[in-house]
Amino acid sequence: QVWVWKEAGTLLALVGAGLLLLGAFELALGLPWLGQLRRSPEPAAAVRGIGGWLALGLTAVLPALTYLPFMKLGALWFPSALFPQWVQNQLLAWALANTVLAIVIALFLRRGRPVFSVDIPRSLVAAVLSVGAVALALAAVDRLLHVDFRFWVIGFRPLTEARWPIFLAYLPLWTLHCVIVVRGLCALLAVDGASRRLTYLTAAGVMGGGFFVLAALQYATLFATGLLLTPTQPLNVIVALQFIPLLALVGIIAVFTWRRTNSYLPGALICALFLSWYVTSGTANHWSAEYPMTFPPAARDR
Template identity: 75%
Template sequence: MRYRLALIGLVLILAGSLLASRVQTSGGVQVSEAHWRTAEGATMSGLLYRPAGLDGGRRAPAVLLSHGYINTREMQSPFAIELSRRGFVVLAMDMTGHGGSGGNVGAAGFGGPSALAFLRSQSFVDPDQIGLAGHSMGGGPILAAARAQPDGYRAVALVGSAPGLFGPPDEVRPDFPRNLNVVFGGLDEFAGLMWRTPKGTDLPDSPKLKQVFGVSSAVEPGRVYGDPGLGTARRLDLPHVTHPWEHFSSGGVAPVIDWMQARLEGESHPLPPGNQIWFWKEVGTLVGFVGFIVVLLGVFEAVLALPWIGDLRRSPEPVVAVRGPGGWIALALTAALPALTYLPFMKLGALWLPSAQFPQWIQNQLLAWALLNTLLSLLVAPFLRRGHPDFSLDVPRSSFAALAAVGAGALALLAMDRLLHVDFRFWVVGFRPLDASRWGTFLTYLPFWILHSVILVRSLCALLAVDGAGRRSTYLTAAGVLGGGFLVLAAFEYGTLFTTGLLLTPTEPLNVIVALQFIPLLAIVGVISVFTWRRTNSYLPGALICAIFLCGYVTSGTANHWSPDYPMTFPPAARSP
C-alpha cells in the first residue's frame, strides 16, 4: 500500500509518454536528438523528425521550425508532427539561450543560420525544397537564416511574428523573405509590437503589412499575392486566436501546413491541412505531467515508511477551532496580493539585469515578484495572526524526503526525454529536463526560491490548520487560494481581450502570457503543501519540494541572456515571447 501512489504515478507517466510518442512517430516517423555548432562555436540542440521511406538515397523536402521567447523546441510539436507525417523532414530547433542550446538570446542570428546549414547537410534532405517557419521571436532565427542563405530556402511562414522586428528594419519589403505566409491571430496580444496596429483584426490595414505585400490597399486574408516562381508570393491568414493559441490550435497550424505543401515539392503523404492529430500528443504529455506530480507525492509517502525518515510522520495539529471571518480575510489576501502585485513587481524586476551569476532575465523578474511578496506577507502577518501553530521542524529528514521525491520525478522525466523524446507539458506549461549547462544556474537561484517557498507554505499551512477541516476541502482551498488570484487576473485580462480586442493592460502582453502558467503551477504548489503537511505536521518538506520544483521548471524553460561565449545583447525580442 505504501507504494501504491508512486506506482499510479509511474503508470500515468508511461501511458501518457507512450501515447505522446506514438502520435509524434505516426506513419513511421523517427524522432531523434540533433546537435550542431554555430560558426561562433555555440552548441545547438534540436529534434529531428525523419519520415519513413528515406532509405536508399531518396530525399525529402524539409522545414526548419523555431519556437518563441522562453519556449523550447517541444513547443513546435503541432507543426512538427503534422509536417513530418505528411513526408517532410523537420528540424525543431532550440534558439540560442533556450533549452539545450548554448549562447544567449539573439546570439549567432538566434542560431538560425547554423540550423539551416545543418538541415541542408542531411543526406536525406532535398536542399532545393526547404521551408522555414517560426513563431513570435522564432521569426528571428528564421529571417536570419534567410538572410544568410538567400538561395537556401523556398518558403517562409511567420506565425505571430513580423519582419523588421528581430533583424534589420530594411527587411520590411515585398521581396524578402521569399514566398511569405503571415499567420497572425485576430486576438494576438502583440499586434501593436509586431505590426503597429492596436488589434490583430486590424492587420489587413497595417501600413507595415502592406509594405511587406507590396500593395497600397487592405490585404485580403486567404488571397495569394505575387508570384511563387519569383519568390514574391504573399498570403495573410488571420485565425481568431490569441498569441499562445497560434501554435496550439487547428486554425494556427493548418495555414502553415497548407503553405508548405503548396510551395515545396516532394512530400510523400499529402493530407488536407485540417487533418490533424497533434492534440493527442498534448493529451499524452499532460497525462505524463499529472503522473510526474503523483510520483513526487507517492515517493514522499513511501519514504516516510523508512526507519530513519519515519520519525517525520505526525498528524497535523489544528491552530484554531473554526476559521472565522479573520481566517477568510487572510485566505483572500493570500490569493489576491500575488496577483495584484504581479505586473508592477515584474516591471520592477526588469531592473535586475542578467549577469554571469543570474543570467535569466525572466527568472530575475519572477524572483523579484516572489521575494517582494514574501516581504509583504511578513509585514501583513502580525495583523492576521490567528493562534500559534505548533509545526514540527526536522531539517535533515525533511531535506532527505524532499530530495528523494523530486529526484524520482526528475529521473522519470529524464528517462522519457531520452527514451521517447517527450517531456511533460500542456500548452504554455512545459517541464523539460535541466540541461547540464543549466545546473549551475539552477543552484544559484534555488536558495531564493527556498526562502520564498518556506514563508509561503508556512503561512498557507497555518491558515489551513482548522480543527475538523475535511481533506477534500483543504486541498481545494489550498489550490484555489494559490492559483485563484492568477485565474481571476487571467479572466479580467482575457475577458477584456475577447470583448474589445485588447488586453486589460495592453502594454503587458508578455507578462500576461507568462502569468497563465501560474494558475496550474501555484495550484500544484498548494496540493503538494497540503499533502506533505497532513503527513508530517510540518511545512518544511512541502516548501523544499515546491522550491526545487519551481526553480527547476523556470530554469529549464527560461532563456539565458548572458553567456561567456557571446557579448550580452538586449534585442527588441527580449520583451516578446
C-alpha cells in the same frame, strides 16, 4: 495531424508527474529513518475567524494584484553571470516582494500560533527523493520517447548540464520564498475539524485562484476590445497563465505533506526544488561571457 494526440499524451504525463511526486513522498516516509517525520497535524485554531478568512483572501489576491507591477520592476534586475535569466529575475523579484507581504500579513493578522514539527535534515532528504523521482522519470521519457511533461505553455524539461549551476544559484531564493509562503498557508489551513477535501480545495483555490481571475479579466477584455487589459505586457500575461496550475499544485503539495508530517518544511523544500527546476529549465538565458549585453543609447543615458 498527430500533434493533438501528442498534446493529450504529454498532458497525462504531466498529471502523472504530479501524482508521482506525491506518491514518492509517501514512499519516502516509509523508510525507517525518514519515517520519523510522520506526525498527525495539529490545528492552530478551533475555527477560522474573520482574521483567518481575511488572511486567506489576501493570500489569494495580492500575488495576482502585484504580479505585473513587480515583474516590471524586476526587469531592472539585469542578467549577470550568476543570475543569467532575465525572466526568472523578474519572477523572483515578484516572489520575494510577496514574501515580504506574507510576513506583514502574518504580523498584522495574528491568530492561534501553530505548532509545527520541524526536522531539517529529514525534510531535505525527503524533498530531494520526491523531486528526484520525477526527474528520473522525466529523464527516461526524454531519452526513450523524446518528449517531456507538458501541456500548451506548461512544460517540464530535463535540466541540461549547463543549467545545473543556474538552478543551484536561483534555488536559495526560491527556497526563502517557499518556506515563508508555505508556512503561512499551512498555519491558515490548520483549523480543527476541517475536512480533508475542503482543505485541499481551499489551498489550491487560494494559491491559484487570483491568477485565474487575472487571466479571465485579461482575455475577457481581449475578446471584447481586441486588446488585453494591459496591452503593453503581453508576454507577462502569457507567463501568468502557468501560475494557475503551478500554484494550485504548490497548495496541494503543501497540504499533502503537512497532513502527514505536521510540518511545512518538506512541502516548502519540494516546492522550491520544483519551481527552481521548472523555471530554470524552461527560461531563456540572457547573459553570456562571449556575448555581453548591450543596451540602446536611450537606456544607457538613463
